[in-house]
Amino acid sequence: MFEYAPAPESRDVVDIKPSYDLFINGEWVESLGYERIKTVDPASEEILSEVAHATEADVDRAVQAARKAYDEVWGVLPGRERAKYLFRIARIIQERARELAVLETLDNGKPIRESRDVDIPLVAAHFFYYAGWADKLKYAGFGERPRPLGVAAQVIPWNFPLLMLAWKIAPALACGNTVVLKPAETTPLTALAFAEICRQADLPPGVVNIVTGAGDTGSALVRHPDVDKVAFTGSTEVGRLIARQVAGTGKRLTLELGGKAxxxxxxxxxxxxxxxxxxxxxxxxxxxxxxxxxxxxxxxxxxxxxxxxxxxxxxxxxxxxxxxxxxxxxxxxxxxxxxxxxxxxxxxxxxxxxxxxxxxxxxxxxxxxxxxxxxxxxxxxxxxxxxxxxxxxxxxxxxxxxxxxxxxxxxxxxxxxxxxxxxxxxxxxxxxxxxxxxxxxNTFNRFDPASPFGGYKESGYGREGGVHGLEAYLDV
The missing domain is CATH 3.40.309.10 (Aldehyde Dehydrogenase; Chain A, domain 2)
Incomplete structure (x- = not known):
């Protein structure tokens, strides 16, 4: 076996703040609670930063901001205008790809080669793909006038933090929904960087809101009465709890859970x-x-x-x-x-x-x-x-x-x-x-934005990606 000399990527391309607040209505706002969560580099156990632990009242503020943005701006914006924002986000992700890859690797522990060559390119690809659908929804096979659902609550895992964000947010925005997203408590940094990307793209305030926290924050978000859609990726055990919480509420639900392939x-x-x-x-x-x-x-x-x-x-x-x-x-x-x-x-x-x-x-x-x-x-x-x-x-x-x-x-x-x-x-x-x-x-782990992904049995229900991924965010 060849012995390779060390070839480390520079950490200087990222600027991690010592502390982060919540991203609500286009602004960084302090949590109404006092608890903070430390996020750690799993390769060194070094504390990278600390983030707010959103309370139920914080979640309510985020959902209200998303509702207002949906009613007054995003839900009535023509698809071709929504597409412009999605294209802009995709291009900014490409421009900041190196920074995002290093940040993902520091926070998650995955090799930089995977962050750089797989995760971040796919993140941009999903925004490009769904930007293309934003003004063509009536041709997707869901009726002549498919309508958005409203406010989407999205809870994502720690294994592909930014990619799972893209899988959730891109189709939701393309369809005209607004979003409140909770990243995993161990890997919040790229979601918080995405909040800055939303500001850089001049996305209207309240269209995307990021609330950090632990399981109680996610539970408060899922239970909120003004949420119209819940999307969750994570463990089967938590998926069962969410299904019970949502049952009988009229909220739409997609679950992408565990596997044993x-x-x-x-x-x-x-x-x-x-x-x-x-x-x-x-x-x-x-x-x-x-x-x-x-x-x-x-x-x-x-x-x-x-x-x-x-x-x-x-x-x-x-x-x-x-x-x-x-x-x-x-x-x-x-x-x-x-x-x-x-x-x-x-x-x-x-x-x-x-x-x-x-x-x-x-x-x-x-x-x-x-x-x-x-x-x-x-x-x-x-x-x-x-x-x-x-x-x-x-x-x-x-x-x-x-x-x-x-x-x-x-x-x-x-x-x-x-x-x-x-x-x-x-x-x-x-x-x-x-x-x-x-x-x-004759291959494995191949992903494409145009290809649907999802499971049967205890692996959940609903599909993400492709045309199928639009259906989860449309009232059809």
Whole structure:
């Protein structure tokens, strides 16, 4: 393996303030409460900043601002005018791409290569895509005069902070809704930077409001009686709570929740290509991906060759400083998430699975977990059933396509799946039977603004992205 010299990205391109307030009605306003939340660099445990912990009264102020902006400005603005703002936001994101990538990596722990080459370009792409729809909604298939819903409450997770913001805000604004968004408490900084981008784009006050806080802030936002639409991405457990809160209120709801995706490799697959897909499927973003390919189903006759190649490839992965451009595996986002990964990995060993990880020295400070694979996994094991949300792969085998489908579908989740084979007919046969919202063929973790994303069963309901993503924000 080549030894690469350190190639760190500069932190000087970002200016992190020591403290942030709430973004309401186009202005930075102090919280009515006194509690603050510290946000930490997971690679060093350094405190980056502190943000306001919004109270129920703060949430009410934000919703009132969004309602006023919807009634008086945004909800009556022609689509072609809304599009201009979205295009402007997209261009500013491109202009500030380097700054946003570094900020995302510092706050989240993901490698700068992923922030720079995947997250931020997709953020801009989503705003460009939905800007194009803003004046064409009557051609989207939802009737001649589709109307916006009103005020959208949006709660996003910490694994793709700015990208999840784009997935939520871009279609909402394109359709004529206004937004109150709560970012995850561990990763608020790029959402707060986006607030500045809204000001830079001269977005009318109140159209986008950002309230930081913990679970109680999100709960207050979801419960608010003047919210018309709730969109949530996060854990299945919290998704259930939100569904109960919204039930009977008349609010529209979309949920994008957990996953336990099967990555299925047949014996005719190109092994090296499949291994790259396996690595990308589970180790991209440290496995902090709802649709991560965390269950590898490999045909028995190819199992030895695939696992040998996979271990060789894992031995080349570089874990370390997320700001280093050569880093493949960054830091786990928080101490709590690291504890969960460790607990489930220990349970895998206790239940009889065999753990393997490459020789991988871990930094002394920060939250780290090496890329890990478990073999000898049974479907009853916790590591095969529960979402670990970390760089941990469980390997199972199968003999026939029918057995592969049965094992892949034997999960309460249904967000994504991958198929690796040279036979197109087998891909279509499998995809038709897999209960997953997204099925990738000879690739994994490929995203496009024009392609819908969402799941079945306990992975939630509703779709984000593409034309389907417009429906969630329209009264059709």
């Amino acid at each position: 099967a990555n299925i490799v047949f014996d005719d697959a190109a092994v090296d290509q499949a291994v790259e897909g396996i690595v990308n499927g589970i180790f991209f973003n440290q496995g902090h991906v709802c649709c991560a390919g965390s269950r590898l189903l490999v045909q028995e006759s190819a199992a030895t060759a695939v696992l040998d190649a996979l271990k060789r490839r894992m031995a080349t992965l570089r874990l370390g400083d997320p700001l280093d451009k050569n880093t493949d595996i960054g830091a786990i986002n928080s101490a709590a998430q690291l504890a969960k990964i460790r607990e489930l990995s220990d349970a895998g060993e206790a239940e009889g699975a065999e753990r393997w990880a490459p020789a991988c020295p871990l930094p002394e400070r920060g939250y780290w977990f090496p890329p890990t694979v478990f073999t000898g996994v049974a479907q009853s094991h916790r590591i095969a059933r529960e979402e670990i949300f970390g760089p941990v792969l469980s390997v199972l085998t199968f003999r026939t396509p029918a057995e592969a489908v049965e094992k892949a579908n034997n999960t309460p989740y249904g967000l994504s799946a991958g198929i690796w084979t040279e036979k197109g007919s087998r891909i279509l046969w499998m995809a038709d039977r897999l209960r997953a919202g997204v099925v990738w063929a």
